[in-house]
Amino acid sequence: MTPRISTLVGSDNYFEHFAVGDRFRHARGKTVTEMDGVLITNLVMNTAQGHFNEHVMADREFGRRIVFGGVTASIVIGLASQDTAENALAELGMTGVRFRSPVFHGDTLYASTEVVATGNADRPDAGVVTFDHIGHNQHGEVVFTGQRRVLLKRASHWAER
Template sequence: MRPPRAFTEVAPGRYRESRGLYYDEFDVGDVIEHRPGRTVTETDNIWMSLLSLNAHPLHIDAAYAEETEFGRPVVSSLVTLAIVGGMSTNGTSARAVANLGWEEIRLSTPVFVGDTLTAESEVVAKRLSRSRPDTGVVTFRTRGLKSDGAEVMVFTRSALIPCAGGGGAA
């Protein structure tokens, strides 16, 4: 019996969980749904806001936030980016040699404590690397979504990913 793609047989009857896809397994137009979702907590917002030195009172001062148009603290966009970016990693770049960067980060809807986020990534481009044999650059457009389907963020990210048989983390 051939093990499912998510596992590699390392000895007869013994399988190692493997994560991520090789460059060859991505096709432009593919959409990957990233699950499970993640409910944002007050602790997430306070810790990340303070860790990143983003001390804007809209994120960490409930009394201040009550007087704004939102009526409550807004989760820092750095928290949202960290959660959406992190949740997309396993499905897009778990085998990556390097993350090459983000572009066009857009924030479309505020996020509040208690919102549950999911994400999806579309493969928007791919090409073989010109400088590193046996690898390719895959570009993803990732959308962060609330459980009601509202888009909260979108960004483009590229990663250097090994070709099948070309190496990569086991």
Template sequence: MAITGRDTYFEAFQVGQVYDHARGRTITNWDNYALTHMSMNTASAHFDLLLSTSAMDGRFKERIVAGPCTLSIVIGLTTEDMSENAFMDVGLDKIRLHAPVFQGDTLYARSEVLDLRQADRADAGLMRYRFTGRNQHGTDIASGERTVLVKRASHWADRDAAFGRKTA
């Protein structure tokens, strides 16, 4: 179920809930170039078309999108439903890149709530969820687990509403 724009406070989540996130995102060469160069990644297959297309017996017809770029976009696709009310990331774990991604691929995401637990503070809880990214062909391209510290509605909904933030 996609719940874009609805309540995303800690109390709204339940272990086992699955979210097929409403939005997709088409990868551009700029996405790949920006992250590759900002992170000083020197692996030429991410920005050298000739090298990319001649490597591995010509298996690839385009530059390979850097893994951190793929992960950033997939996790970003989950945020509106999963962490709109998060204070912070607490952890990323079990990261896997299952298939190459190329410019022009459109990515989609799915999330499943794995664990909910009390945090060290009364106004938030910890949520761990599994994310899976897939391309336009339905091929899984990335997965992992993300833990976020999420606001509790009991402490924040009224304050957020006072600032014009939609809370339900």
């Protein structure tokens, strides 16, 4: 199945609007800037030379600094959030996070998502959706994969009538 451009509008992505097998290519991309890399990496106190020391990294495998995986994950999940989190009541967890290829400052990231499971929650106003998220760079290389579980509002209880 070819991923479709997301047709969900933020207020339309209730639990009932997701079905197993749905695939979305999220509409926006984000170029990773030096500011993104430095800000988030500093906020989480990651001091690895691979993210900060151009001189040392010039002689290493990639020949330059790499973007911290936490930045990559944040951007990919953020790009998917417009379509998968507008009606979220809770983020339940992430598993299987993998960084497949290095990301560098100046790369542009894009996200796609597949719905892999839906299920009832222990409450009548919400359900659980499990998403597989994939991040690609501007060359189409997969840079990130991860599975995310979200508690989403049910339209039958929350939508304006």
